[in-house]
Amino acid sequence: MEKAREFLQLTHEELEAQSKLTLPDPKFCFYEHFSVRGLRVDRVEPGLIVCTFKVPPRLTDRTGKLATGAIVNLIDEVGGAVAHTEGLANNVSVDMSISCLSTANVDDELEITSRLLGRKGGYSGTVVLLRNKATGELVAEGRHSLFGRQASKM
Numbered sequence: 001m002e003k004a005r006e007f008l009q010l011t012h013e014e015l016e017a018q019s020k021l022t023l024p025d026p027k028f029c030f031y032e033h034f035s036v037r038g039l040r041v042d043r044v045e046p047g048l049i050v051c052t053f054k055v056p057p058r059l060t061d062r063t064g065k066l067a068t069g070a071i072v073n074l075i076d077e078v079g080g081a082v083a084h085t086e087g088l089a090n091n092v093s094v095d096m097s098i099s100c101l102s103t104a105n106v107d108d109e110l111e112i113t114s115r116l117l118g119r120k121g122g123y124s125g126t127v128v129l130l131r132n133k134a135t136g137e138l139v140a141e142g143r144h145s146l147f148g149r150q151a152s153k154m
Contacts, residue, residue, distance in 0.1 A: 091148030
């Protein structure tokens with residue numbers, strides 16, 4: 001145990017660097033801000049969200065294409081948004097199935113369409129399509145299952 005404690009001990013330089021870090025407001029989620037910054041909501045209807053997203057360099061892989069992890073994250077975020085019920089905690093992703101059919105480059109504009117397929121109790125199902133806005137080519141399709149608390153009937 002003592003060896004582990006010594007190993008995890010920060011050096012003087014590490015402590016100094018740590019003291020210079022500025023942390024965001026606790027209400028602010030860095031991860032979501034980093035991944036969906038620039039997402040523009042174009043249309044919202046019951047069971048439907050349509051967004052536009054310009055691919056930023058920060059979400060690309062070494063070849064300059066939209067990273068697979070970024071695609072997964074966009075499907076998770078926009079799919080979760082369409083299944084969200086106001087006044088309840090966010091749903092938790094239970095299962096995702098994603099087909100990557102094409103690629104997107106830096107500065108490509110994507111249209112992201114999320115539809116609520118259905119809801120049974122606390123379970124929701126969504127489908128999310130990422131399409132290149134200029135060419136109409138389907139970049140990815142995701143099916144997303146979520147679970148969350150349901151509204152009280154009392």
